[in-house]
Every structure is written in C-alpha cells, then in structure tokens.
Amino acid sequence: MPKHIRSVAVFCGVRAGTDPVHLAAARQLGAGIAEAEMMLVYGGGGLGLMGAVAEGAIAKGGRVHGVIPEFLTRVERPFPSLAELEVTTSMHTRKTRMFELADAFITLSGGLGTLDETVEIITWRQLGLHDKPVIILDIGGWAQPFLALIEALIAQGFVPESNRRLYAVAPDVPAALRMLQAAPAPETAAPAERL
Ligand SMILES: Nc1ncnc2c1ncn2[C@@H]1O[C@H](COP(=O)(O)O)[C@@H](O)[C@H]1O
Numbered sequence: 178m179p180k181h182i183r184s185v186a187v188f189c190g191v192r193a194g195t196d197p198v199h200l201a202a203a204r205q206l207g208a209g210i211a212e213a214e215m216m217l218v219y220g221g222g223g224l225g226l227m228g229a230v231a232e233g234a235i236a237k238g239g240r241v242h243g244v245i246p247e248f249l250t251r252v253e254r255p256f257p258s259l260a261e262l263e264v265t266t267s268m269h270t271r272k273t274r275m276f277e278l279a280d281a282f283i284t285l286s287g288g289l290g291t292l293d294e295t296v297e298i299i300t301w302r303q304l305g306l307h308d309k310p311v312i313i314l315d316i317g318g319w320a321q322p323f324l325a326l327i328e329a330l331i332a333q334g335f336v337p338e339s340n341r342r343l344y345a346v347a348p349d350v351p352a353a354l355r356m357l358q359a360a361p362a363p364e365t366a367a368p369a370e371r372l
Contacts, residue, residue: 182310182357184216184242186279188294189226190287191253194319199286202316203229204236205350206285211239213354218278220271221245221262222253226285231256244274272297281310281357286319295323302343310360311344312353320346 187210193200207230210217217234220227221243234241235258242261245253246268255262265271272294284295298311313320324346330336347353 182215182280182360184218184278184280185210185357186218186275186282187230187285188282188287188291188298189219189230189285190291191220191222191227192225192288193229194226194286196317198317199226199319200229202314202350203227203285204233206230206283206314206353207233207235207239207241208237209350209354210234211237213357214239215280215357216240216242216278218242218244218275220253220275221255221259222249223256224254226287227253228256230285231259235259242278244271244278246271276301276307279309281360282312283353283357284311284313284320286314286316292323299343303340310357312356313344313346314350314353315346315348 187206189203203226207217211234217230217239219230219241222228222245223231231241231243241259242263243256243259244263244265245255246265250264263274265274276298282298284291295313301307302311315321327336331338345356347356
C-alpha cells in the first residue's frame with residue numbers, strides 16, 4: 178500500500194437497502210480497509226450500511242474514526258464501542274473534518290445524503306480544491322442511474338468529457354481496494370486546470 182493512502186472516507190447509507198448484497202459489501206469494505214492498514218473515516222453512525230462498514234473494520238482490528246454532528250447522534254445512533262468518535266457542531270463541520278482526515282474517498286450504496294457527499298467531493302476535485310482519489314462502488318448496479326446522469330450532462334455539454342477522470346468506478350470491493358493501491362500520489366494543481 179502506498180504510504181500516501183493511509184485513510185479512506187466511506188460515504189454510504191444510514192439504511193441497508195432492500196438487497197442484502199449492499200450490507201455484505203459494506204462489511205467486506207470495512208474489513209478490506211482494516212486489512213490494508215488504512216484508517217476508516219466515516220459518518221459515525223451505527224445503523225444500516227454505515228454501521229456495517231464500521232463493524233467490518235472493527236472485526237479486523239482496524240482503526241475507525243467516526244465524525245457525526247451533535248444533532249444526528251439521536252437519529253443515526255453512533256456505533257457502540259467506537260474508539261474515536263468526533264462530535265461536530267454542524268453538518269458542514271462534519272464534511273470538512275471527513276475531508277481533512279481522508280486521503281481517498283469511496284462511495285458505497287446509499288440515499289440522498291450519500292449522493293450529496295459524493296457530488297460534493299467530485300465537484301471539489303473539479304474546482305482543484307483537492308486531488309484525492311474518488312472511487313464509486315457500483316454494488317448491484319446501484320451507481321448506474323447516477324453515472325447515466327453524468328453521461329447525459331456530458332452529452333448536453335454541461336460537463337466536460339475530461340471530468341470523467343475525477344472519479345473511478347469499481348464493480349466490487351476487491352476492485353476498489355486495488356484502485357486505492359494503484360492510486361498516484363495526490364497533486365496540487367491550479368484551479369483553472371480543473372474546470
Ligand atoms: N446534506 C447532507 N450533507 C452531508 N451528509 C448528509 C446530508 N444529508 C444526509 N447526510 C448524511 O449522509 C449519510 C447517509 O445518508 P443517506 O441519505 O442514507 O445516504 C448520513 O450520515 C446522513 O446524515
């Protein structure tokens with residue numbers, strides 16, 4: 178594992194979805210991150226895919242750092258026995274902290290919150306605010322409508338074709354972990370080059 182990828186933020190659903198393939202992938206991803214000796218950064222919740230990814234990492238003895246806004250501690254129920262749980266004052270601070278803590282980002286299946294986090298991290302890369310790898314896991318075809326929307330925006334001239342390089346798509350968890358291992362060191366580029 179290259180030294181620069183020491184931590185990975187995972188964006189995923191607070192719900193488990195209807196297909197058990199998503200829960201299995203979440204546990205597998207948490208375990209794989211721990212086995213690769215990377216720190217898992219995530220939203221801190223104990224429910225749905227969020228809970229499963231933390232559970233998978235903890236079961237393998239991995240380091241897990243949760244970041245949750247105070248108002249959500251009653252809704253998303255922080256994962257019990259989480260050694261590192263950071264409680265923020267707002268959603269914005271949570272996002273900023275997850276961004277600061279992570280060397281790379283993986284989107285697993287989820288709902289609107291997951292989509293928001295994914296679009297934001299891609300657009301921050303588009304703006305040249307970072308050059309960290311962003312990997313979208315397409316478990317059970319979850320990502321296909323999202324990817325199709327981006328392709329439609331490219332076809333309509335709203336998104337440059339070159340923006341496809343802002344993210345990678347992985348068909349399964351082992352492929353996502355391999356992509357992290359192959360990721361080049363993040364570079365800082367002028368914002369104009371990113372648009
Ligand atoms: N607007 C949001 N920005 C950041 N994170 C959000 C937002 N809305 C919800 N979230 C969080 O995302 C995860 C997953 O939510 P899903 O809707 O289940 O994908 C959860 O922690 C939300 O609090």
